[in-house]
Amino acid sequence: MQTLVELPSAADIRQSHTLIQPFIHRTPVLSSQSINVMGGAQLFFKCENFQKIGAFKMRGASNAALRLADAARQKGLATHSSGNHAQAVAKIAQLLGVPAHIVMPENAPSVKREATAGYGAHIVFCAATQAAREETLAKILNETGATFIHPYDDYNVIAGQATAALELIEDLADLDAIIAPIGGGGLMSGTALSTHYFSPQTAVYGAEPEQVNDAWLSFKSGVRTPHLGLPSIADGLLTNLSEKTFGIIKTHLSDVFTVSEAEIVAAMKLVWERMKIVVEPSCVVPLAAVLKNPDVFAGKRVGIILTGGNVDLKRLPF
């Protein structure tokens, strides 16, 4: 086994799947008759909210950790994140019995701190700026010899996230389209690669909030373009694309859609009420896009990656 330093091949993704299988759940694919009626399409939801740590991030972090040489792994894993990636790195480190060092801004919500600390990670707080974050991480890497696991700009992480779409395609061979949300682009680019390799007749789409539309700007212009930094309830999608993820997205996506904040809240309510599952706002952005674009999706068989279910139950938008 070795670290992936080039664009993952079909074999790399299959091998990643085998490698991480003991550490992840094979999540179910659910459907809702009433949502199908509303969308005029057959929608198949890949439920990564049921994944370990409550999000697909467990796949990428596990793949990156498991591909490290043993000596490197023993020195520990490190990352900067206050979200699901932090929990994923903490959890796989715990399962492998190695240290995890997580850099978090000092204003990170207590619910996220506690979840990460609950997996036994060493949390280091820093000022809430990009510079403080990078500086603090660099100091930890120097002191401990731990390996930095980037949340998305890393082919090991991308190949790990790709395994969600691989499972979806294994379960449903004849999808017309697959759609995923776009934040930093790790899940989206992994989804695009798996669809390209394992179901080439299936179109791949991405979706993101209007207010955080860097992928839309970048895809339409062909040049990686940052968003304006507006807020969004979809707090997992606030990141800009990286070079690696944009390269894959540019090549393989059929289109990128954007949705409003109100459309995100409505889609989230729909999933909670009709499917009886807990999903976070970021995760319903593709469903909102499908409901908004019947010209593209009506009558189609559409796979939707539901990315996670980590939401503060005290602060729901409805």
Add this chain to the structure above:
Amino acid sequence: MQTLVELPSAADIRQSHTLIQPFIHRTPVLSSQSINVMGGAQLFFKCENFQKIGAFKMRGASNAALRLADAARQKGLATHSSGNHAQAVAKIAQLLGVPAHIVMPENAPSVKREATAGYGAHIVFCAATQAAREETLAKILNETGATFIHPYDDYNVIAGQATAALELIEDLADLDAIIAPIGGGGLMSGTALSTHYFSPQTAVYGAEPEQVNDAWLSFKSGVRTPHLGLPSIADGLLTNLSEKTFGIIKTHLSDVFTVSEAEIVAAMKLVWERMKIVVEPSCVVPLAAVLKNPDVFAGKRVGIILTGGNVDLKRLPF
């Protein structure tokens, strides 16, 4: 096929299962590693929150409707309820293409009215008293010739609800215990019968809110005893046992547990956060009882019927 007028036999329950299968979902059984750790037991949740109309009630109402002679069925179904049973009767009537008449108190929450109306039922409002309810229903039965489907004091309904435990036992042959919530006792007595017939080595327990403890009072005293009418967040469990359901419960249960309102809210939060599924307060009462009684359940394999997921997302207790 005919209406069941005596205590359902094992064959009656199996036949009921075959009969209703085209109209219900076979719901999944889920587990949570972290809840298992907390409970010191292996817990298997039968997820009737994923059932059609979002609750197990679809099973009993379907069985009662399908066992009617065709001439009777064509005249329609009727019941009084503002909860999941109303939705279940409305839904099976819709699927069978026959009328449904639902008597509801005029103060029923609009979310429940709308859900029932959404299945095409004819809703008749009455004053919020037992007398007004019965009088209004009697009038409808006289006028339309529709058949009254009682929410629980009916062996057809009980045999239908029994199919949830039958499926759980088919999926997991070696359970030490099965526990269900007790309201009017339809689900509980069905669960007790299925366990008795199909897994006689498994102990059956019931759980209810301390504030609505008629089953506990009745089970401990051996005499059917009503509760004091205090409120509870577990709004599906406010009913007293009936003669038929108490008869079965008295014979087959190993014990009845009660839990406080705070224990119900804590168990509900646990299921939402750890299992990422939407469940209503009534439905987590057995889990609260399992966590409260480690002396009974520790080290055991325990099946828990999660009864439903119909909850007003605007009025959550956390």
